[in-house]
Amino acid sequence: MALSQLTISNRGREVQGSPIRKLAAIAEKRKREGIRVYHLNIGQPDLPSPEVVQQFFKTFSRRTIEYAPSNGLPETISAWRKYFENYDIYFDDEEIIVTTGGSEAIAFAISAICDPGDEVIVFEPFYTNYNGFASLAGVKLVPVELNISNSFSLPPKEVIEKYITIRTKAILFCDPSNPTGRIFTEDEIRNITDIARTYNLFLIADEVYREFAYDRKPISIARIPELSDRVIIVDSCSKRFNMCGARIGALASKNKDIIDAVLKFSMARLSVATIDQLSVIPLLENSALYTQPIVEEFHKRRDIVYEALSTIPEITYYKPEGAFYIIIGLPVKDSEHFAKWLIEEFHENKETVLLAPAQGFYATPGKGINEVRLAFMLNVVDLKRSIELIGRAIQQYKTLFAE
């Protein structure tokens, strides 16, 4: 007899709120008070969506906005296939499932591999929302610690192996990485894939930042034939086309059991939004045309951020090779307190900055407590000014909250 109190689930209580979004309400309040807020907290692209999308909507005409097939519209699936081919990644249409953003692809991948109580290895700091999907699925993320002081490079194989237990089912990684901007080297990829083969693990590769690679190209594990039964690729149109609001992603795998399971999960939620699936087809089919100018702009921004940070004393950071984030170690005790103070109280000439405290990107308690993640989501002038403001704020904060 269920006579206990009316309480929500443990996962509902314990799931992590987004550290990226939780200071947003304060920022809105501050703006109403006349303060200009530079948003460096979120990967919300500021550049326009491609013109061809605007055109698409203008000419869109369908009598009924119907459900799409659960695996995706055939033409959207083919467009993903063609997109992948440009990167020498070969999937058949039957090996691709269109998802509601990369988010749903990650959630489906985790549930297809893991039952409640199973474990997935991640490299921390990692994309914070992996936590949410793991909580929802009842799966435990096991973080392998990387360090800013060591350029976020992977530890040797023997160290990673220590994290593997009887419940470990997969390694999940983002390359180029959100939030570190690190791109794994060939050796690092080899270590990961060797471990996967030795311990019979799946590999979930989140490659949504594929094109955002400034110093070296990332190595897609989808190109390694011997791994084909254990690789799941997670992808998204959001960042590379400035189409975050369309929520179109994909999951691809050559493992038929995985695709069968994901297809059944897809059937449960019926379909992905039809018009959004249609809107990205021209982008996927001519991807370089749209991604190149975007990536060039972010390359410029990466260089400027890196240079500007050198003027701030006592901070640590690693030059990101890809994506559009940087993790910065601050000379403060608690970056969440700093970020809250920064958005709530600080201003210089009525301007301030919104940052994402990095603790939410770690699973190990106490790790990242003095770090923030900064996203390059502003034009060059505003970026420079933002970093100037961060420098001033650190000085002032240290005076105010000196030990």
Place this chain on the structure above:
Amino acid sequence: MALSQLTISNRGREVQGSPIRKLAAIAEKRKREGIRVYHLNIGQPDLPSPEVVQQFFKTFSRRTIEYAPSNGLPETISAWRKYFENYDIYFDDEEIIVTTGGSEAIAFAISAICDPGDEVIVFEPFYTNYNGFASLAGVKLVPVELNISNSFSLPPKEVIEKYITIRTKAILFCDPSNPTGRIFTEDEIRNITDIARTYNLFLIADEVYREFAYDRKPISIARIPELSDRVIIVDSCSKRFNMCGARIGALASKNKDIIDAVLKFSMARLSVATIDQLSVIPLLENSALYTQPIVEEFHKRRDIVYEALSTIPEITYYKPEGAFYIIIGLPVKDSEHFAKWLIEEFHENKETVLLAPAQGFYATPGKGINEVRLAFMLNVVDLKRSIELIGRAIQQYKTLFAE
């Protein structure tokens, strides 16, 4: 050490494929062979989406298709609030979260209430996709059997109480019901809510067919103030506006813990498609204008289906009071075999029918094995012809597969 075989998860293997969609591939093949297929298997509306939506897309112009806030665009949330008010259902904006279809709302509701291993009571036959969401969440659906012969009415309280265990967290029901078309009476709603209060259970009410009510109005449990801490309303624009492909739903609750949990789940998946959220605003704000003609048409169809079925001997069915489905008991042993034969081999004048075997709408093994679900998704003429074809097919099938 994880040295076991590379195998997918149990939930990935065991999750039910959609019984509604699994014969679809055969139907496509048959069409290529020149056979006309009447689709009565799926709730894919055949009527046009409202003209105002077409206009919206034509005039849509936003520089960047950005992420929406995780709880929904403020204007879409307000539109849902206003929509509910028309039915004397009062939620504040903070009590509403926009979801990717009613599907995501159900998934979020289950996970906010239940941990893996917890139980939710459903009345079978029930919307088959509840199975998928429960599997994904590691939650057990406990079916209370209803019977076609008893008009799918609820059993007395004492019978329902027998299904409650220490793990029971909620009762989930769809009213008007997919797949039975039943609308609960005042007494039935009272029994459900009494049980919820006695045993401290949450109530998840899937009200996506609210307007599709021909003989009596459904009673929304959101209107019962004493229940406000235990009620979660699941809703969707899909059916009532012929906007299935937009994937815009909502979850609403006055329980702050539930909303907090669902908001955190929402943050993990970032947002619901922006343009689709915008497209439904005019529909929600003037809902009666758009739902009335649609509901009138389905009322007509319900009457015609009911009348036409009376010409087929040896079948059983219950006159649906709402929604747009009917469960039919057939004089065959295995309706899946029949439905497959019907779409794969049968035709009369090069015409045949696609039906959904009803077994997938039951969780009790063996239940519904001779039943099919029929959706009223065709115009009056085609509906009549479809039912004529079903009658002929039954005759022929019985001759072919006589014991």
